[in-house]
Amino acid sequence: MTLALPTASARLLGLLARDLPPDRLATDPRTLADRAVDRSGLRPDGLPLAVVRAGSTQDVTVTLRHAHALRVPVVPRGAGTGLSGGATAGEGALVLDLSGMDRIQELSAEDQLAVVEPGVVTADLDRAAAGYGLRYAPDPASAAWSTIGGNIATNAGGLRCAKYGVTRDSVLGLEAVLADGTVVRTGRRTVKGVTGYDLTALLTGSEGTLAVITSATLRLRPVPVATATVAAYFADFETAAEASQAIGRAGVVPALAELVDGPVLAAVDPALRTRGAALLIVQSDGAGAAVEAAAVAEAVARAATSVETTQDPAEAEALLAARRLALPALERLGRPLIEDIAVPRSRLAEAAREIRAISARHDVPVFTIAHAADGNLHPIVVVDPSLDRLPDAAWEAAGEIFALALRLGGTLTGEHGVGVLKRQWVAEELGPAAHALQRRLKEAFDPRGILNPGKSL
Numbered sequence: 350m351t352l353a354l355p356t357a358s359a360r361l362l363g364l365l366a367r368d369l370p371p372d373r374l375a376t377d378p379r380t381l382a383d384r385a386v387d388r389s390g391l392r393p394d395g396l397p398l399a400v401v402r403a404g405s406t407q408d409v410t411v412t413l414r415h416a417h418a419l420r421v422p423v424v425p426r427g428a429g430t431g432l433s434g435g436a437t438a439g440e441g442a443l444v445l446d447l448s449g450m451d452r453i454q455e456l457s458a459e460d461q462l463a464v465v466e467p468g469v470v471t472a473d474l475d476r477a478a479a480g481y482g483l484r485y486a487p488d489p490a491s492a493a494w495s496t497i498g499g500n501i502a503t504n505a506g507g508l509r510c511a512k513y514g515v516t517r518d519s520v521l522g523l524e525a526v527l528a529d530g531t532v533v534r535t536g537r538r539t540v541k542g543v544t545g546y547d548l549t550a551l552l553t554g555s556e557g558t559l560a561v562i563t564s565a566t567l568r569l570r571p572v573p574v575a576t577a578t579v580a581a582y583f584a585d586f587e588t589a590a591e592a593s594q595a596i597g598r599a600g601v602v603p604a605l606a607e608l609v610d611g612p613v614l615a616a617v618d619p620a621l622r623t624r625g626a627a628l629l630i631v632q633s634d635g636a637g638a639a640v641e642a643a644a645v646a647e648a649v650a651r652a653a654t655s656v657e658t659t660q661d662p663a664e665a666e667a668l669l670a671a672r673r674l675a676l677p678a679l680e681r682l683g684r685p686l687i688e689d690i691a692v693p694r695s696r697l698a699e700a701a702r703e704i705r706a707i708s709a710r711h712d713v714p715v716f717t718i719a720h721a722a723d724g725n726l727h728p729i730v731v732v733d734p735s736l737d738r739l740p741d742a743a744w745e746a747a748g749e750i751f752a753l754a755l756r757l758g759g760t761l762t763g764e765h766g767v768g769v770l771k772r773q774w775v776a777e778e779l780g781p782a783a784h785a786l787q788r789r790l791k792e793a794f795d796p797r798g799i800l801n802p803g804k805s806l
């Protein structure tokens with residue numbers, strides 16, 4: 350027996366079928382189930398109404414105009430690699446899939462910029478830029494799968510953000526579609542520009558709740574003339590975190606500084622765990638890379654059990670594999686609940702010790718990786734994937750980790766976004782006045798509340 354759709358939903362499907370190009374609209378159960386979830390593992394109630402596979406800005410405009418008129422919620426998504434539930438879509442929602450908008454529209458060596466659609470895969474842009482002696486600096490661990498639109502929606506960070514900043518630092522301008530179908534263009538093609546409010550920065554990190562990004566003008570940077578990588582093993586994670594502070598005291602600003610604890614090393618490759626209980630990988634780039642790497646090696650050697658340095662790119666990638674493969678390795682063990690707190694760099698070791706205590710107190714194993722150079726920790730709880738909900742102990746541990754981050758002067762999320770999983774803690778971090786102001790901004794952009802409702806705020 351087929352249940353009748355609510356009038357607004359049925360009318361929306363009819364309008365979309367009429368006004369979109371053929372094959373843009375999908376309602377088959379397999380597609381709905383696939384596009385209802387993201388990498389967070391969160392399982393929404395029910396299946397979405399339909400999926401629109403957008404191929405152009407016009408498709409997005411048509412979709413939002415009709416959804417706005419009929420007050421049907423819309424969930425924008427790219428590759429679905431998000432880790433906080435921001436791209437999940439429940440019953441009655443319309444999924445707006447932007448992964449098919451994957452064209453690099455322009456790549457300028459002279460202006461060192463690219464104009465791309467939101468479905469362009471991050472690593473594909475980096476490879477295209479390399480042909481011009483350039484690169485796209487943001488380097489999330491999911492670069493091989495994540496899309497530029499998703500990176501912008503969450504203001505993704507990544508391994509190289511210590512030196513080059515997060516995604517927002519590489520976004521010069523945007524084309525976006527507002528909830529009612531209006532197309533707006535923000536920003537510019539120049540590095541400098543302060544005319545008006547910075548709507549580009551506001552939309553970057555807004556998790557699809559203010560507008561739908563359909564094109565981005567991105568800053569590219571020259572490929573460094575040299576890189577040098579240091580890998581240091583330590584007796585425990587806290588010692589490695591403390592040693593990472595010596596890098597800054599040595600006057601080095603590394604391109605990346607990544608920390609991986611022993612349980613993660615064992616999950617990636619048991620042989621790595623035999624070398625130490627924590628691994629710190631530091632990479633410097635530019636003309637002075639070798640000199641900086643030598644300074645890093647000297648700074649951390651006193652506390653490390655072993656240190657090795659290489660200027661060979663292939664060897665460097667082999668060393669970084671322990672970091673890049675961390676999440677896939679943990680996903681083989683079960684369903685990961687991936688936290689994303691950030692604390693002042695001076696309190697990184699303190700945060701690591703407290704996380705270990707929280708893990709023991711709740712008898713919940715926690716695997717920890719970190720961007721050591723900016724204090725961004727990823728404590729990861731892995732649970733049985735057959736469970737239909739996260740165990741209470743996992744949630745209690747997560748709550749204490751969030752409280753710890755705020756107590757140390759940090760934040761709930763450094764790069765993954767709030768999505769659904771962290772929404773209940775947002776007001777505590779923002780405070781009542783700032784939280785109310787952000788809600789008013791949401792209402793100004795999306796007065797009918799159709800864009801990714803129930804997410805972020």
